[in-house]
Amino acid sequence: METPKALKYTKTDEWIKVDGDEATVGISDYAQDQLSDIVYVELLVDEDDTVTKGDGIATIESVKAAADVNAPVSGTILAINEDLEDAPEKLNSDPYQSGWLIKMKLDDPSELDDLMSAEDYEAYNEEREA
Amino acid sequence: MTEQTIYELSQPGRKGFAFPEPDVPSTPLPQEFERESVRLPELSELDVIRHFTNLSHLNHSVDGGFYPLGSCTMKYNPKINEAVARLPGLANTHPLQPIVSVQGNLYLMYQLQEWLQEISGFDKVCLTPAAGAQGELVGALIIKKYHQDNNDPKRVKILIPDSAHGTNPATSSMSGFDVVPLPSDARGNVDLEALKTHCDDTLAGLMLTNPNTLGLFDEHVEQVVQLVHSAGGLVYGDGANLNALLGIIRPGDVGFDIMHFNLHKTFSTPHGGGGPGSGPVGVTQALADYLPGPIVTIIEDGDEENPPFYGFYTPEKTIGRMKAFYGHFGMLVRAYTYIAMHGPEGLRDIGEKAVLNANYLMKKVSEDYYLPYDRTCMHEFVVEGAWKDIPGVHALDIAKRLMDYGFHPPTNYFPLVVHEALMIEPTETESKQTLDAFAAAMKAIAKEAREDPEMLNKAPYTTPLRRCDEVKAARDLVFCCWVPEE
Numbered sequence: 001m002e003t004p005k006a007l008k009y010t011k012t013d014e015w016i017k018v019d020g021d022e023a024t025v026g027i028s029d030y031a032q033d034q035l036s037d038i039v040y041v042e043l044l045v046d047e048d049d050t051v052t053k054g055d056g057i058a059t060i061e062s063v064k065a066a067a068d069v070n071a072p073v074s075g076t077i078l079a080i081n082e083d084l085e086d087a088p089e090k091l092n093s094d095p096y097q098s099g100w101l102i103k104m105k106l107d108d109p110s111e112l113d114d115l116m117s118a119e120d121y122e123a124y125n126e127e128r129e130a
Numbered sequence: 131m132t133e134q135t136i137y138e139l140s141q142p143g144r145k146g147f148a149f150p151e152p153d154v155p156s157t158p159l160p161q162e163f164e165r166e167s168v169r170l171p172e173l174s175e176l177d178v179i180r181h182f183t184n185l186s187h188l189n190h191s192v193d194g195g196f197y198p199l200g201s202c203t204m205k206y207n208p209k210i211n212e213a214v215a216r217l218p219g220l221a222n223t224h225p226l227q228p229i230v231s232v233q234g235n236l237y238l239m240y241q242l243q244e245w246l247q248e249i250s251g252f253d254k255v256c257l258t259p260a261a262g263a264q265g266e267l268v269g270a271l272i273i274k275k276y277h278q279d280n281n282d283p284k285r286v287k288i289l290i291p292d293s294a295h296g297t298n299p300a301t302s303s304m305s306g307f308d309v310v311p312l313p314s315d316a317r318g319n320v321d322l323e324a325l326k327t328h329c330d331d332t333l334a335g336l337m338l339t340n341p342n343t344l345g346l347f348d349e350h351v352e353q354v355v356q357l358v359h360s361a362g363g364l365v366y367g368d369g370a371n372l373n374a375l376l377g378i379i380r381p382g383d384v385g386f387d388i389m390h391f392n393l394h395k396t397f398s399t400p401h402g403g404g405g406p407g408s409g410p411v412g413v414t415q416a417l418a419d420y421l422p423g424p425i426v427t428i429i430e431d432g433d434e435e436n437p438p439f440y441g442f443y444t445p446e447k448t449i450g451r452m453k454a455f456y457g458h459f460g461m462l463v464r465a466y467t468y469i470a471m472h473g474p475e476g477l478r479d480i481g482e483k484a485v486l487n488a489n490y491l492m493k494k495v496s497e498d499y500y501l502p503y504d505r506t507c508m509h510e511f512v513v514e515g516a517w518k519d520i521p522g523v524h525a526l527d528i529a530k531r532l533m534d535y536g537f538h539p540p541t542n543y544f545p546l547v548v549h550e551a552l553m554i555e556p557t558e559t560e561s562k563q564t565l566d567a568f569a570a571a572m573k574a575i576a577k578e579a580r581e582d583p584e585m586l587n588k589a590p591y592t593t594p595l596r597r598c599d600e601v602k603a604a605r606d607l608v609f610c611c612w613v614p615e616e
Contacts, residue, residue, distance in 0.1 A: 037600075037601040037604075039605050040604070040605075061604075063600045063601055064543040065546060088605070089605070
């Protein structure tokens with residue numbers, strides 16, 4: 001299972017990659033593996049929408065389950081990954097690159113302090129597996 | 131596939147009907163309605179009969195074999211239900227008939243309302259909702275209107291335990307509430323500490339499936355109800371699992387404010403493609419004015435010589451109509467028949483046998499499968515369909531393999547709180563012999579998983595279609611069996 005070091009993670013399995021006051025958000029390799037084959041992605045937000053930390057930004061459906069994706073931090077949506085509508089399998093095959101969900105502008109970068117590092121997230125997953 | 135589609139069987143010019151020559155002059159259809167071809171299949175009567183008879187033989191049904199689909203109560207539907215529903219006095223009536231000519235139907239509905247009230251402990255029952263999910267929608271809309279009428283619009287939050295039916299969050303969300311999931315504690319009950327943190331003045335209500343989807347009766351149900359009530363919220367009961375409680379406990383007595391019944395589960399009306407559902411809703415006196423109409427009532431009391439005269443009314447503050455006419459009347463007839471045939475002691479016996487069967491099977495199946503919530507269960511139980519030391523075998527493989535042993539697979543991958551869940555509900559209608567045969571099949575599959583895991587990955591082997599590609603089926607949806615040629 002891949003857990004890139006440069007990213008931050010949430011307890012609900014989103015990752016966030018920060019670049020200045022902008023960030024990209026997706027779901028972790030662990031999350032896609034748990035969901036198994038993803039068959040449908042519905043993005044619940046659009047460009048220029050504002051979201052509060054914890055708001056639903058997408059619903060993901062796999063052959064096993066449906067799962068909500070939440071905003072890891074508050075901010076304004078800059079872009080959504082429209083390719084996922086026709087190619088939801090990218091979330092399985094490439095969760096950290098072409099499987100990104102949204103790009104956003106952060107309201108308050110200090111919210112990032114509440115998120116987990118890659119090491120903490122790996123430890124958290126091991127605990128869940130036990 | 132052993133049977134072609136009806137379009138593939140079609141032969142140009144073949145037909146199964148012969149209209150008489152018209153005795154009035156024919157008139158052409160207005161041009162805007164004319165089409166080159168509507169491409170209807172062309173078959174003889176015998177072609178059609180064989181096609182659908184063959185299809186019906188490919189299907190697994192509760193009349194053909196054990197159907198342990200957790201959370202669905204796939205009990206046997208007694209044939210007397212069908213006989214009664216076909217009595218001409220019931221079958222040949224129309225909802226637009228004047229009520230004076232259908233007093234028997236109205237009596238039946240009135241009596242069913244009374245019985246459901248007595249069984250559940252609620253003060254008023256409305257029969258119209260079309261199925262369980264619509265019953266839930268009625269409940270959510272009543273909760274909403276109740277708070278609006280109390281000038282309390284800030285109550286926007288509905289709490290849903292993670293062991294609830296999947297329809298509960300869907301219904302709340304559709305009704306415009308904020309859905310807040312509640313975790314389960316280690317024994318599978320609602321986590322009371324987590325509940326307390328949400329009991330504030332934004333709480334609209336809580337939807338509780340009890341027994342829950344782990345098949346467990348919430349040991350703190352009275353505290354849960356009391357906490358929600360003291361915060362000003364209402365408690366909705368998902369009655370889908372009422373079978374386990376029949377004649378033993380009444381949700382109305384526990385303090386629930388609203389509950390739907392699934393007549394197609396608990397009260398043996400056809401289920402799962404066999405017929406429409408039916409989801410009556412019961413409420414306390416305080417909410418009776420909000421129910422959807424029409425509801426049957428006595429318009430004129432009877433006396434020694436004359437029966438009462440029945441009619442309809444719509445409650446004063448009703449949330450509105452949910453369904454055309456009076457609900458699925460044919461299902462009401464079947465549920466009435468079932469209750470009348472069993473009587474109070476018989477209904478209690480159903481609840482007891484459903485719980486006994488589930489516990490018997492749980493004991494046997496858990497010899498080979500991990501049981502994460504190891505408690506006396508109610509009507510169903512959930513085991514893990516996977517083993518840590520056999521990474522290649524999943525719940526799906528076990529479910530598919532069961533078909534080779536002649537059983538319908540149990541519900542799988544639900545509830546989400548159990549890893550690789552297999553959710554098994556035998557119901558009271560299965561004999562010890564059937565339960566033993568099913569337990570033996572589960573044991574045999576556990577052995578196969580150790581000896582030949584790859585064989586399980588390709589199961590089933592004996593069904594008309596082998597392992598289907600579920601990912602392709604979900605990603606590449608095809609809704610038409612032919613595409614217009616233009």
